[in-house]
Amino acid sequence: MNMPKSNFISQTLAIFKKDIQLELKTKEIISSMLLFSMLVVVVFSFLFEPGNIEQAGIAGGVYWMALIFAGLLGLGKSMQAEINGGNLEALLLSPISRNAIFYGKLLSNIAFLLCIQLIMLPLFVVLYDTNLVSHISMLAVILGTTYAFSLLGTLFSLMAARSSTREILLPILLLPMLVPVILGAIQATNGALFQDAVSTYAVWIRLIVVYDVVFTAIASLLFEVVVEE
Amino acid sequence: MIALHIHGLSRKYGEKWGLRPLDADIEAGDFLTLLGPNGAGKSTLLKLLSLQMKPSAGSISCDGEPLRDLGEKYRARIGVISHxxxxxxxxxxxxxxxxxxxxxxxxxxxxxxxxxxxxxxxxxxxxxxxxxxxxxxxxxxxxxxxxxxxPDFIFLDEPYTGLDRQATYMLTEILQEQVQRKATIVLVTHDLSLGYMLADKLMILSKGECKYFGDKAFTTDTDLERRYLELVRDEHA
Missing domain, CATH: 1.10.8 (Helicase, Ruva Protein; domain 3)
Structure with a gap:
């Protein structure tokens, strides 16, 4: 039967909408990510007395480590929903662009990470006594790093989906690739925490932006090949 | 009219044959039942037909065009029931x-x-x-x-598994409706009599090799089990 063909954007949005609908019902991804990230932020806050100058030095690292490891947890759970019941296979059997699957999953992974940060960031500001949210440049760092993590995380989690060792394969593939962007995010965050002029850490923000652009192109080209194999 | 033309299609898992080179033509509106013991290559063939798997060699074409080139157009025309x-x-x-x-x-x-x-x-x-x-x-x-x-093509891998009597009857009825609207159906089943009853054509596979492909008239309903066991006896040897 000839069906009216759905376009790339509607296919991508259908997958995004399905992920959100699934999460609203199960609450599995957000709850586990939130619990983990809050635990890390709270536990590390006990290491230093309030106002300790050393605390500001590690605060950026704590924030991004909490987020990245919580993100790994979220990626694993998001992919598990596709593996259970053979849904990834069903998506690949559907007459949709492979990139629509990729970008649909990417959008939902970004949404989950941003949701976590909406709750984590105020907690972080209180516990670490920072004025991080007052820096507009931090918005660029948060968005750029969240995008980079979700982009490569989505790609590698789909690549690892068919492997029996996917839980360990994902961090092994993902974390080394993310080193430049993690480094950039930590440096830029610490720069903002120490009230440095934006120009002193703008180079790290530029690094994140360039990383995002380059890997968007690579992921778009690679994904179709990866899933076909 | 030939709907699916299979030419030299094979699939290997490492050094082991999942499906040995196969040539077959499936006509539009055919109901083909795939029979064979476990590990005979039935599910492998079904996965190759539904693009869930890439062949090691050979090709399948639909209405004269290779499936790999058709991609989304072909996937829009198929329905799959898997395990x-x-x-x-x-x-x-x-x-x-x-x-x-x-x-x-x-x-x-x-x-x-x-x-x-x-x-x-x-x-x-x-x-x-x-x-x-x-x-x-x-x-x-x-x-x-x-x-x-x-779908124009329906691929079913043991769809009767887990169904009660009423649901079995319902599925058979649905498949007959699909036959009436000229869908091409490929069914994998271990139920010889049900597979025989529904099919126009039978394919019997054993150890990845096609032992029989053609009209079901080569045997009768009552004699099917004996003929089937003769064809796949090497499997049990």
Missing amino acids: QPFLYDGLSALENLSFYASLYGISKPRARAIELLKRVDMNKRMHDPVRSYSRGMLQRTSIARALLNK
Whole structure:
């Protein structure tokens, strides 16, 4: 039967909408990510007395480590929903662009990470006594790093989906690739925490932006090949 | 008219043959039943026909065009029932089917989903999460999902598994409806008499090799088991 063909954007949005609908019902991804990230932020806050100058030095690292490891947890759970019941296979059997699957999953992974940060960031500001949210440049760092993590995380989690060792394969593939962007995010965050002029850490923000652009192109080209194999 | 032309199609898993080179033509509207012992290559052939797997060698063409070139156009024309339900267990049957219908570009996905869930007698439970379904209910929902796009080609891998008597009858009735609308059906089953009853053509596989392909008239319903065991006896040797 000839069906009216759905376009790339509607296919991508259908997958995004399905992920959100699934999460609203199960609450599995957000709850586990939130619990983990809050635990890390709270536990590390006990290491230093309030106002300790050393605390500001590690605060950026704590924030991004909490987020990245919580993100790994979220990626694993998001992919598990596709593996259970053979849904990834069903998506690949559907007459949709492979990139629509990729970008649909990417959008939902970004949404989950941003949701976590909406709750984590105020907690972080209180516990670490920072004025991080007052820096507009931090918005660029948060968005750029969240995008980079979700982009490569989505790609590698789909690549690892068919492997029996996917839980360990994902961090092994993902974390080394993310080193430049993690480094950039930590440096830029610490720069903002120490009230440095934006120009002193703008180079790290530029690094994140360039990383995002380059890997968007690579992921778009690679994904179709990866899933076909 | 030849709908699917299979030429030298084979698949290896490492050094082991999953399917030895196979040549076959499946005509439009054919009902082909694949028979064979476990590990004979039935599911491998079904996966190759539904693009779930790449062949090691050979090709399949649909209406004269290689499947790999057709891609999305071919996938829009197929329906697959696999060992897995292809359903998100946190969503309801209605949400699952509406989602998949939207991927097929169906204009009223929810209405189409409800229509099919009624057809498989799942309308009373269609708002419940899939994780609360029994094996048989999952299979009914899976059948409905496979028919969303009114497929021209239907590939079924042991679809009767987990179905009770009433659901078995319902699935047989649905398959007969699909035959009437000239869909081409490939069915994998271990139930020889049911497979024989539904089929126009039979293919018997053993150790990845096609032992018989052709009209089911080569044997009778009552003699099928003896002929089948003769053809696959090496498997048990």
